Amino acid sequence: MILFARLIFLMLFIVALSWPLKAAEFENFETALTALPEANFKSLPELLEAIAELDDQRVSSLFTHLSKGEVYFQKSDKQVFYVVDQADGTANIVDVISGEVVQDINKNQLSKVKTTNSIRSGIAQLQAQLNLxxxxxxxxxxxxxxxxxxxxxxxxxxxxxxxxxxxxxxxxxxxxxxxxxxxxxxxxxxxxxxxxxxxxxxxxxxxxxxxxxxxxxxxxxSPEVQIKIKATLASIENQRNLYSYAENIFFGLSLGSVLLLAAIGLAITFGVMGVINMAHGEMMMLGAYTTYVIQQCFPNLIEYSLLIAIPAAFLVSGLVGVLIERSVIQFLKGRPLETLLATFGISLILQQLVRTVFSPLNRQVIAPEWMSGSWQINPVFSVTFNRLYIIIFSLIVFFMLLIFLKKSALGLHVRAVAQNRDMARALSIRSNWVDAATFGLGSGIAGIAGVVLSQLTNVGPNLGQAYIIDSFLVVVFGGVGNLWGTLVSAMTLGVLNKFLEPITGPVMATIIVLVGLVFFIQKRPMGLFPQKGRAVE
Amino acid sequence: MKNFMALFATPVQRVTGILAIVTLYVTLANGLLPPDSFLYVSDYSVTLLGKYLCYALLALSVDLVWGYCGILSLGHGAFFALGGYAMGMYLMRQIGDRGVYGNADLPDFMVFLNWDVLPWFWAGSDSFIWMVVMVVLAPGLLAYIFGVMAFRSRVSGVYLSIMTQAMTYALLLAFFRNEMGFGGNNGLTDFKDILGYSLQSGSTRLSLFIITAVVLWLAFFICNRIVNSKAGKIVMAIRDAENRSRFVGYNTASYKVALFTFSAVLAGIAGALYVPQVGIINPGEFSPINSIEMVIWVAIGGRGTLYGAIVGALVVSYAKTRFTAIMPEAWLFALGGLFVLVTLLLPKGLVGLWPTLKAKAQQLWPKTKEQAL
Amino acid sequence: MKQQASVMGATENLVPDTRHGVILYMENVSVSFDGFKALNDLNLYINDGELRCLIGANGAGKTTLMDVITGKTRPDQGKVNFGQQIDLLKLNEAEIAQAGIGRKFQKPTVFEALSVYENLYLSLKMDKGIWCSLWHKLNGEQKDDIERILATIGLTEQRHGLAGNLSHGQKQWLEIGMLLAAKPRVLLVDEPVAGMTLQETERTAELLTSLAGEHSVVVVEHDMSFVRSIARTVTVLHQGSVLAEGTMAQIQSHPDVKRVYLGEEST
Known part of the structure; x- marks a missing residue:
């Protein structure tokens, strides 16, 4: 123990020795402070410069208070204090050395360390240099x-x-x-x-x-310089516009990936199976609530909660989806409008269920540490991590789904049933089982979308409703039954929305996009990338 | 007795008879009976019944396009609300300087928004005639434009349904904005009187109820005429085989546009009758769920029958009133359950149940029938 | 007033000009679906009042040809005229039907929720606008027409039954009845005897032959014996264009047909 203290002493000694001579005017902050009450306008700048050379964290706050005229000293013992006037008229008196609030001293016992304008500007310079x-x-x-x-x-x-x-x-x-x-x-x-x-x-x-x-x-x-200034400003303006475009595109892509996540589940149930699932939004809602429940169950694992929630939400929403398919939808095959009504009824029941179980109020889902923060690329353009992760995540989900449908046996069966149910059955594909699995898959992906949404919006019983129309429009815009089309259309709509927003305001932007889509569907009922050929009719 | 029952032989006669009896009873009971009588109908109940009849009219308009032409509109609430807003604007102007701000020219919400003059689309809104024109024109024009675009480009089925839903959703968002000039979030309310009669008085309420009943009857009568005319048959032909109808020489798009527009006007009239009775119109009426609820009235009552729609609207609305009073949480469960059960088990609705039951009864007790014969 | 005159003029124009004896002109018509040429530079002329049979293998373009005439499919290029002066490519399906081209589909399509009588009623030749339809009442002449057609197609007893309840063959007849009710100048008949009994087939053959003369009839049929029994002129389609045209005997001895069509069929 003693040895340790000696070591420190030795080190301090060495540091003190190696300090440049000019700074050694004062040994430390405390001794420097004793000089402060005695300084006059002439000596003060010099003193302050000497203090600025001290390697002490308190210097910066001393300068700040000094420039505000809040530094006082006790007339009796020259001890230095900060006097900070409070909103209620009283003053907070703080000991400069210890940083503690002092109670037993009256402001009348103190006198102010006076500064002039030029001293104050000197202080500002010093302070900036300190940090520099x-x-x-x-x-x-x-x-x-x-x-x-x-x-x-x-x-x-x-x-x-x-x-x-x-x-x-x-x-x-x-x-x-x-x-x-x-x-x-x-x-x-x-x-x-x-x-x-x-x-x-x-x-x-x-x-x-x-x-x-x-x-x-x-x-x-001069006029010549004026012209150059204008040109420089214009070039700066150009750069700023460029980055604000980049920012809009980024925001648009992140909105687009949310739309993509919300819509690809639907692209499967609607596009591949031809089933209109109005309860699709509620599948997302279930996913979001799953996230909430997991955070409640494992409060110590908040950092990992999303990673746990993704498979959990997939299972919960997927199972509910299978249940819906088996109990209702399979009996309404080939009657799309009836399916639409029945699934709408299911969506009402699910909403009310959540209201009864979790209360109608919004629930708080915590964002893990790694989701917050942002990456400042330059003064006008920064990328928030949560949006960045969502873009990446949605693309991963999209491509996994694409590969699954293309390469796996179930994917092949799903496509076979979608194209020709009778033929597929003749080839001993169990079309009932495939229907249930497909619907479960679509619903499960909606559940995953719900996990993502829980990071962006309020988790409440109405969460799904806000997205159902958008999701349908994305699928229809992209061309039913075409996953790539869904990707393109989600991103296009997202970016379009974000570019319109600054011009028209968010609500008008939504309205314009909606109305635009209504027109688009009328012009091209089959979407951007229609399935072609005679089989379509 | 037999002669009396013969009056109710056809659906038209049944609807006419029941509507007439109910209206007459309510009028007499509300006007003549003392309030403590068991048979008395309170002013509150009169208004509630009037509201139900508006819903019935709305359901009729939905059934006309869905039941007979297969156009499942999930946006009829928009037409209802537009009719309601047209009426609401008129009622708003009737308040005059009796508003909170006492401004004779501007409705309260415009004063609140620091507007100086009426927006152009409020011009003429203080005229009753102009209001009537707008009640027909606003929903009619929207439906016509929407219909022309959708049906000419042969959008149908689920796509059309989703498009109508998007339409009402867009309008919902638009009407929420203060800048639209329709009172934003709060909508139009605090109405005082209509044509000089106070909306609070019992006699005005009773009159509104009677007017609604008459309009409903008239609308039912006209719809019935339409579906039984050659045009009605064509519309059904289009519903079942649109392509074939074209090759027979019918311009199916114009039939659909005409029917859709007419139906929207009916919905608008329903909205216009609704607003003075409930005393408020706000953007909530545009919300997609309202439009869907209308569809379920028709589905539960039985589509493609017209009177089924009226039955469905009355039954479901009454159930809603009771349910929300007793246990509000249960209503959405019940409504959702109804959607599922009706589509799964009752594709023809309640009125479709009746012939089935009758047939069952005849199977079980064939004797009685023989005796009757 | 002026506008009314022009509308009148338009209806006048819808009467095909057949002074050259030809009622349907198809010249250089091509249709392709995603690179597949369904019709390839097709030329076909149907004479006024003739009975023409169209034969050809699957995918030869028979149905597409009918689609083009009735306005269901728009050709990529070519000219389709009704009489000399009516450009069918400028009309939609409904207008083409009103101008007097009737079509019977491969799969019988009737209005199933309506009665047999109503099916015929809707098909009658008359003003098909909304306003007229709202107020229309059948007059005596129209009622007689319907009765006569009911008798012709043998459905008098089922007149008030729903069309949806008819058998497959009866639906075929009803559809033919609907064609007759429209009194078209040209009848396009796609596989009329599919699913019919031998007896019904004979009656159909009789009916179609009797119709020719007053109407022009174009029949697409796979059943070669049926074609043989009614055909005066036969056109063979192959890969979207006309391969040969002539009497049945000429066709059967035509070298190209032997090579392509009959040859293909025999292998």
Missing amino acids: NHQDSAIRLNAAREMLADVTRISDKRLADRQTKEENSAVADILILIAALKELSKEDSAAQLAALESLDSSLEPDVRQVLVAASQDKERY
């Missing part, structure tokens, strides 16, 4: 990006210093922008033009703001 020299490159990046808003906070020399030291390329890129903005503020059109060159197509919002302001400023910038 931080070991953590993420903090450096943030500090640099914040500095873009006001490049006067860093001196040319310090900036140049930092630029030579900087190893992180992202930070270095921002530093170049800072340097360029500094150049731009100089009254030299050659420098300004050169600066604009490096500002070209930067996506930083601050750069754009500075340029917009500059484009108004006819005094500082």
Whole structure:
């Protein structure tokens, strides 16, 4: 134990020795603070610079409070405090060294450490520089990006210093922008033009703001520079539009993959079997509730809950689907409108069942850690992980289904029954069993879609209803009985919706897509990719 | 007695007779009997019955297209609601300066939205005649345009059903928007009077009930004439073999469009009669489930019979009122169960049950029949 | 007023001009389904009042040819005229039927939910617009027509029964009756004796022969003995075009037919 303490002491000693001489004016934060009450306007900047050199986490908060005029010292013992005025008129007095709230001191016993405007701007510079020299490159990046808003906070020399030291390329890129903005503020059109060159197509919002302001400023910038500013702004605008397109496409694809998941189950029951299942939405609802139940049963496994829920939801919805097929749908073969009505009745029963069991209120499904967060590609374009995973997941489900139908024995039987029931039966395929299995498969996939939906929307008894019409339209738009068509149509509708949304608002976008589809079905009743040939009639 | 029963020989006579008796009874019992009498019919019940009759009219319109032409519309609620909104706009304007904001020119919700002038499509909405025109025109025009597009391009069966559902869903979303100018979420309500008669008074309510009964009878009579005319036979021919009908020389699309439009107008009239009796019209009437409920009335009553639709609407609506009062959760179970059971076990509906029962009875007691003969 | 005149004009135009003795012209007609040529540059002329038999193997294009004439299928190219002046490609199914081309399908299709009498009623030649249909009442002449047809097709007793309850053969007859009621200029008859007894077949042959003259009749049939019993002119279709045309004797000795059609049939 003693040995350990000695070791630390030794290490501190070495660190202290190796510290640059200039910073060694103060040993530590505490001693530096004792100098603060005695400093005058003239000595204060120097003192602060010395403090800034200290490697202490408290420095940053001291600067923040100081620039707000919240630093006081006790007249008697020169001890330094923060005095933070509260909304209710009282003041919070905090000891600077310990960071603890002090109760027994009255504000009257304290006097303020006075600052001037120039000192405060000096503090801001120091603070930015503090972070700019931080070991953590993420903090450096943030500090640099914040500095873009006001490049006067860093001196040319310090900036140049930092630029030579900087190893992180992202930070270095921002530093170049800072340097360029500094150049731009100089009254030299050659420098300004050169600066604009490096500002070209930067996506930083601050750069754009500075340029917009500059484009108004006819005094500082010559007409020639003005033109260049306009051109730079236009190129920035282009880039931003490009990324906002990319973002729309991404959002559209993620909406499209939700539609795809919701619709492929239907593409099987409706497209392959020709059964109109109005309870399809409720199969999704069951999947979502399965997720909820699993999270309730295994509260310690939230991180894995979705992985457990996927097969569970497939089984639950699939079994309910088989049950529905055996008990109702098989008796309504060849009567599509009756099937539609009966399955609608089933959907009402399932909704009410969920209401009775789980209450009519929405249930909370927790998103696991790994689903949250996002990947910031650049200042105007980021990709949230949950959407990204959903796109990937829906494609995996789609292709697995496709392979299953193409390659497996059951898949072959399903297609055989779909094309010619009597012939398939003659070949001793048990068409009843195939029907039940197909319906179960379609319903099970709807259950999986429900797991995904539980991450995006409220899990409630009406969850399925919101998607049933959309799903039908996706299947019909893509061409009934054509899985690829379903993929294309889901993605098209998703992207279309997201591009319309900023123009018309979300509700109008939905309406426009709906009305557009109604027109489309009238023009091409067989969908985008109709099945061809004489057999169709 | 025998002569009296002969009055009820055909469905038309039966419907006419029962409607007349019920209307007469309700009128007399509500108007003349003291409220504490066992046979008294309260104002509340009169309005409830009036509401049921509106539903019956609506069911009639659904049966006309579904039962006779095989067009399963899952969007008839849209036509009902459009008729209702046309009436609602008129009633809204009748409020005048008695609204919360006391603005004589603008309905309350427009004042609330800071609108200065009436939108163009509200022009003329304070005229009763114009309202009547719109009740026919709004649903009729929508149905005509929709029908022309759908039936000319030969969309039929399930596709058509889903399209009608998408239509009413789109309208639902649209009418929820405040910008549409139809009161958004809350719809149109707080009506005061119609043609100067207060909507709260018992006599107005009774009059509305009587008018609804008369309109229902008239609609039934006309529908009956249509389905028994040559055109009615053609429509049934189209239902069963549309291609063949074309090769016989009938332009099937125009028959379907005409029937669909007429049916939509009936639904609109039902909506217009409904709104003053219940005192509100909101976008909820567009919701797809409402349209589906209408279909189940017809399915339960027995489609393709006209009077079956009326029976179905009355029975199911009454059941709904009772159920939701006693145990509200059970209603959706019951409704869902009805859907499944009727399609599985009663493809001809309740009125289809009657001849079967009669035949059974004759099998069991053949003697009585011989004696009667 | 002017519009009414033009409508009148249109109906006038629907009477085919047969001054050249030809009632149906099909010239260079081609139809393809997904690359498969159902009709390939087909040329066919039907004379006014003749009885023509069409024969050919499965897939030779017989049914497609009827589909094209009745407007069910639109050809990719070619000309189909009714008389000299009526372009059938510009009319839809209903208009073609009203112009006077009747069709009997391979599979008998009648309106099953209607009575036999109503089936014939709906098929009568008259204004088929909605307004007329709403108010229409049968007049004496039309009633007589229906009675006469009922007698011809032997369904007088079943007149008030549902068409759906008829036997297969009776449905065939009813469909022929419906054709007669429409009084068409041209009758297209697709396999009329399929599923008929020998006796019924003979009656059908008699009926079709008696119809020729007043009407033009085109019969598609597989039953060669039936064709032989009624045929005056026979057209052989092969792979979507006309292979040979002539009397039965000429056809049977035609080298191409021997090679392709009869040869194929014998193997």
